[in-house]
Every structure is written in structure tokens, then in C-alpha cells.
Amino acid sequence: MARDRIKPRNLRGFRDFLPSSAQARQRIVDIFRKAFELYGFAPLETPALETEEVLLSDMGVDANKQIYRFSDLENTKVGLRFDFTVSLARTVAANLNRISLPFKRYQVGPVWRYDKPKRGRYREFTQIDLDIIGVAPFEPEVEMVAAVARGLREIGADNFVFRVNDRRYLGEVLESLGVEPEKAKDVFRVLDKLQKQGEKKVRDELTGKLLLQDFESALEYERMQEVAVSEQAADGLLTATKDASGLAKYLAGFLKRIEQEGVGGDNLVADPSLTRGLDYYTGFVCEVDIRGAEALGSVGGGGRYDDLLGRYSATPLTGVGMSVGLDRLMDALLATEVIAADAGQSTARVFVTVFDDSMRAESASIARMLRQAGVAAEMWLAEGNKTGRTLSRQFKYADKVGIPLAVVAGEDELAKDPPSVQLKDLRTGFGEEGKQSEVPLGELVARVKELLD
RNA sequence: GGGGAGGUAGCUCAGCUGGUUAGAGCGCUGGUCUGUGGAACCAGAGGUCGAGGGUUCGACCCCCUCCCUCCCUACCA
Incomplete structure (x- = not known):
């Protein structure tokens, strides 16, 4: 009797990535890595597990509740990292003698949050994190936004929108509107409905429930949202509060500066309602959305x-x-068709068939030749091949795993002078002209590279 | 966190008002084809019908609890 089988299931909110999607993810990560290094950011690696005391407290109440915490076998209280920022702060503090400021680093890896999973939200997800330690505003902010924008553009996701704000600015605005700080979030949530529900409803709700004194200013302020950044928008920010403050000037200055770096127009919006959930932010805050996939939530954020x-x-x-x-970026890119759903399962570009078990050595040598030339090649591994009879199975496999080219090393071709093979393009349909041709072994690599271009 | 829908083969699902050995398509494995992929035909493997308990002569179907998934909403990556 078979023993009880274990259900092959994942923890809630945890996922596997099969080769086709894992390859797509890694390509995206590689692009960001290159973009960041272009700006002089260096990689850092820190442990997934931190002590509870390092992790807790400054994250905000909600965040603390979402931290995976447990006692290890020695009863040490530990937790899985919730983000990279806290670990970074700890690492920098512990290595100040070995780190030169400014410290510019990036880190890629999984983080864990005990949250209710849904589309675009997982309990284990991968963050691509970028930080600059030790420099006052706002050149670091500019560079950070520019580097991330570059990565997004390299991916082909020109449909991104940065929303930026400054928390202190928000406080000033609220004060000038006569809103108590603890009501801030409610006020902006209601203001967010302006588009959907109309001015009257919003006015009633604000002046009624929330006792907002100066509704007109609030409305004017809210209208700054979704305004593409320009001279005009910057001026708008300056006048959003009754008293144009130094802070407002600072934000407007930032917006002009980041535009110089090529991030502006449709890609940049001043969003006075943006605050973000984490308690450790003290000034600048930002979020990035993919236009057309806003419902999934932002694909990035920081401050x-x-x-x-x-x-x-x-x-x-x-x-x-x-x-x-x-994870959310991938979801958003798929939703907006910036990337295709399925990459291949195999990384090979050429499939080398085995015509007959007795001719495996010939096939192996062809595979070696291709690999030597830097062409990813996969050879048929199964035994039991007789004089071409298993070719159809081999082609079927190669096609399914997404290998574009196949080589058939048959006895007739190899016997020729010069020895040759059949090179077949699996991407073109069956029966079409030019689906395959005979190529001398000496020209195989060149021909393959030509076809793969 | 709040509201709604659902969980039957690897995948997409069917299963009459509860009635004997739970089905299909796709996929998978093998066969037919002794040099060529998405085909056809044949055969086969694969299900404790999400889990546990209850009602009943009898439960995939009814009831309870739990687990999980999806959608809307709030927040976040």
C-alpha cells in the first residue's frame, strides 16, 4: 500500500516560480541591477532573520502586526525582515568604521509580511531596494528616483507614474486647513473620492463628519493631485497653502530638479495626499504606479x-x-502587456537531437562545440533512440520548452564531405519553406548565431 | 480588517430533486509510424469529490466547524 501522500501545497501567500516565470523575473532584476550600478550603487546582502528588537517598534503599528515573529530553538526572539530599510540601518550603524559616506547600496531579495494575500499581494515577495545614507536632501532623492525610472524604462515600462510629496509639507497644509493631525488620513481619503462622487457629497462629508473649517482650500489643494509636474504645477504647490512656505519651495525645487534628470511629464505627479504607512519616514515620500494597473496598488515606494x-x-x-x-511589478507589467505571459522553460537556444543511441557521441560533440562558442545548447538525454524513430518526440519536447533551433545529426549527412547536419528552425511553422537546411559542421555555429539574431 | 463567490483527476470543468464500480476535454505515459515538431487513432496511469464532524438505510450533493482560492473594499510592495 502506498503511504499517505503529502499534499504538495504551499503556505498561504507563498508561491513557486516555474522556470518560465522565474526567467522573466530574473531578467527584470538584472535590468534594475545594471541600472543601479550605472549610478554607482553597490550590492549589499543582509540576513533574512533579524532579532526582534532590531525589527520592531519604528515601523508603525500596522507594520509591527505584519512581522513574522517566533522564538528559535534557543528561545531567541527573532523575526523575518519586513523590508530592507531596517536591516540597512542596523548594518550601517554596525560598520561605520568600514563604510564611506555617502553609502549607496541596493539589495534584492525576499521580504515577509503577515498580511491577507490577494492579487498583487503576497506574504513572501521580492523587493528591489535602493538607498543612500548620509546625504541631506534633495540630491539623493533625485538620483534615487532617476535610477529607478531608468530601470523601469529599460524594461519597457514607460507607463510609470511617480507620485511625490513631503510629509512635513503635508503637516503644514493640514495646519493651515485647520485639520487636526489625527484626522489627516480621513480627510485625504474623503478628498480622494472627489472624482467619483462629486463635489457636493465630498463637501458634506468633510464639513459634517470631519468638521473641516476651510473646505475651499482643501478642494484647491486636492486638485493638485494628478497634475503632471511642470512650472505650473510647481507654482500650484506654492499657492496651495495660504502661506507659501520654505518647505513648499523646497518641494517645487525638487520637482524642477528631477525633471532635469528626465523624469517629468506623464511620469511625475505631485500628490499632496501621499503620506505612506511606515512611521520612520520624516520628509520626502514617493510611490510608483504602472498606469493602467493602478488597481493592483503601487509597484514601489519609499522616502x-x-x-x-x-x-x-x-x-x-x-x-x-x-x-x-x-511581484507586483510583474503583475502590473503582465496586466498592461508590457511583457508577455510566458517565456520558455528552457534556457537553451539550440536543441541537439540524438538520431540513434549509437550516435550519441556525435551529438554530444556538437553540443560541446556550440557551448564552447557560447551558444546555450541542450542535448536529448533519454536512451532508447533507434535510427531517427524518436525524432518526433524530441522535436515535440524542444518545441514545448521553447528552444528555437534544433540540430539533427543523421548518419547520411555526417558521412558527407564535408560532414554536415540538418539545422531546423522550430519557430517557423511545419511545412513552410526554409524550415530546415543542411549545414556543414564547420559553419554550424555561424549559421546558428545568424538565425538567433 | 470589512463584504461577496467558490473548492470534483496535473489543468478547465460536468455530475439530474442525495441512490449501486465519479465522468469529459486538454495534458501526461506507452503503442501504431525503422530519418523529422503543434496531427490522427488505440491503450494506460492519475481522484480518500479541500479537511474533520453530523443528519440519513445511503452523501460529491443537506447541516456545522475549520482550511484554502478568487472578486469587490480599506491599506500596502
Whole structure:
């Protein structure tokens, strides 16, 4: 009798990535890595597990609830990292003697949040994180946004929108509107409905429930949302509050500066309602959306955290950073058809068939030749091949795993002078002209490279 | 966190008002074809009908609890 089988299931909110999607993910990560290194960011690696005391407290109440926590076998209280920022702060504080400021680093890897899973939200997900430690505003902010924007463009996702704001600015605005800080979120949530529900309903709700004094200013302020950044928008921000403050000037200055770096127009929006959930942000905050996939939520976000390092070090240090959520980015890119759903299962570009078990050595030598030339090649591994009889199975396999080219090394061709093989293009349909041709072994590599271009 | 829908083969699903050995398509494995892929035909493997308990002579079907998935909503990556 068979034993009880174990159900091959994953934990809730955890996923496997089969080769076809894992390849697509890794391509995206590689692009970001290159973009970041182009700006001089260096990689950092930190442990997935941190002590509870490092992890907790400055994250905000909601965040603390979402941290995976447990006691290890020695009863040490530990937790899985919730994001990379806290680990970064700890690492920097512990290695100040070995780190030169400014410290520019990126980190890619999984983080864990005990949240209710849904589309675009997982309990284990991969973040691509970018931070600059030790420099005051706002050049680091500019560079960070520019580097992430570059990565997105390299992927082909020109349909991104950065929303930016400054938390302190928000406080000033609220004060000028006569809103108590604890009501801030409610006020902006209601204001968010302006488009959907109309002005009257919003006015009633705001002046009624929330006792907002100055509705007109709030409305004017809200209308700054979704305004593409321009001179005009920057001026708008300056007048959104009754008293144009130094802070407003600072934000407007930032917007002009980031435009110089090529991030503007449809890609940049000043969003005065943006605050973000994590408590450690002290100034600049931003989020990135993929236009057309806003319902999935933002694909990235971040901000400035000038007090966080002080938790771990007597040396106060400023910092700014943001991270892109790879999983949600993939979902958004698929939804907006920036990338295709399915890549191949195999990484090989050429499939080398085995015509007959007795001719495996010949096939193996062809595969070696291709690999030597830097062409990814896969050879048929199964035994039991007789004089071409299993070719159809081999082609079927190669086609299914997405290998574009196949080589058939048959006895007749190899016996020729010069020895030759059949090179077949599996991408063109069966029966079409030019689906395959005889190529001398000496020209195989060149011909393959030509076809793959 | 709040509201709604659903869980039957690897996948997509069917299964009459509860009635004997639970089905289809696709996929998978093998066969027919002794030099060529998406085909056809044949055969086969694969299900404790999400889990546990209850009602009943009898449950995939009815009831309860739990688990899981999806959609809307709030928040986040």
C-alpha cells in the first residue's frame, strides 16, 4: 500500500516560480541591477532573520502586526525582515568604521509580511531596494528616483507614474486647513473620492463628519493631485497653502530638479495626499504606479528617514531609499502587456537531437562545440533512440520548452564531405519553406548565431 | 480588517430533486509510424469529490466547524 501522500501545497501567500516565470523575473532584476550600478550603487546582502528588537517598534503599528515573529530553538526572539530599510540601518550603524559616506547600496531579495494575500499581494515577495545614507536632501532623492525610472524604462515600462510629496509639507497644509493631525488620513481619503462622487457629497462629508473649517482650500489643494509636474504645477504647490512656505519651495525645487534628470511629464505627479504607512519616514515620500494597473496598488515606494539610524548608533545619519516590489511589478507589467505571459522553460537556444543511441557521441560533440562558442545548447538525454524513430518526440519536447533551433545529426549527412547536419528552425511553422537546411559542421555555429539574431 | 463567490483527476470543468464500480476535454505515459515538431487513432496511469464532524438505510450533493482560492473594499510592495 502506498503511504499517505503529502499534499504538495504551499503556505498561504507563498508561491513557486516555474522556470518560465522565474526567467522573466530574473531578467527584470538584472535590468534594475545594471541600472543601479550605472549610478554607482553597490550590492549589499543582509540576513533574512533579524532579532526582534532590531525589527520592531519604528515601523508603525500596522507594520509591527505584519512581522513574522517566533522564538528559535534557543528561545531567541527573532523575526523575518519586513523590508530592507531596517536591516540597512542596523548594518550601517554596525560598520561605520568600514563604510564611506555617502553609502549607496541596493539589495534584492525576499521580504515577509503577515498580511491577507490577494492579487498583487503576497506574504513572501521580492523587493528591489535602493538607498543612500548620509546625504541631506534633495540630491539623493533625485538620483534615487532617476535610477529607478531608468530601470523601469529599460524594461519597457514607460507607463510609470511617480507620485511625490513631503510629509512635513503635508503637516503644514493640514495646519493651515485647520485639520487636526489625527484626522489627516480621513480627510485625504474623503478628498480622494472627489472624482467619483462629486463635489457636493465630498463637501458634506468633510464639513459634517470631519468638521473641516476651510473646505475651499482643501478642494484647491486636492486638485493638485494628478497634475503632471511642470512650472505650473510647481507654482500650484506654492499657492496651495495660504502661506507659501520654505518647505513648499523646497518641494517645487525638487520637482524642477528631477525633471532635469528626465523624469517629468506623464511620469511625475505631485500628490499632496501621499503620506505612506511606515512611521520612520520624516520628509520626502514617493510611490510608483504602472498606469493602467493602478488597481493592483503601487509597484514601489519609499522616502526619507532621517531618524532611523539614530536607533542603532550614536552617530546620527540621514537616509533616503525606496524599493520596487518585483511581484507586483510583474503583475502590473503582465496586466498592461508590457511583457508577455510566458517565456520558455528552457534556457537553451539550440536543441541537439540524438538520431540513434549509437550516435550519441556525435551529438554530444556538437553540443560541446556550440557551448564552447557560447551558444546555450541542450542535448536529448533519454536512451532508447533507434535510427531517427524518436525524432518526433524530441522535436515535440524542444518545441514545448521553447528552444528555437534544433540540430539533427543523421548518419547520411555526417558521412558527407564535408560532414554536415540538418539545422531546423522550430519557430517557423511545419511545412513552410526554409524550415530546415543542411549545414556543414564547420559553419554550424555561424549559421546558428545568424538565425538567433 | 470589512463584504461577496467558490473548492470534483496535473489543468478547465460536468455530475439530474442525495441512490449501486465519479465522468469529459486538454495534458501526461506507452503503442501504431525503422530519418523529422503543434496531427490522427488505440491503450494506460492519475481522484480518500479541500479537511474533520453530523443528519440519513445511503452523501460529491443537506447541516456545522475549520482550511484554502478568487472578486469587490480599506491599506500596502
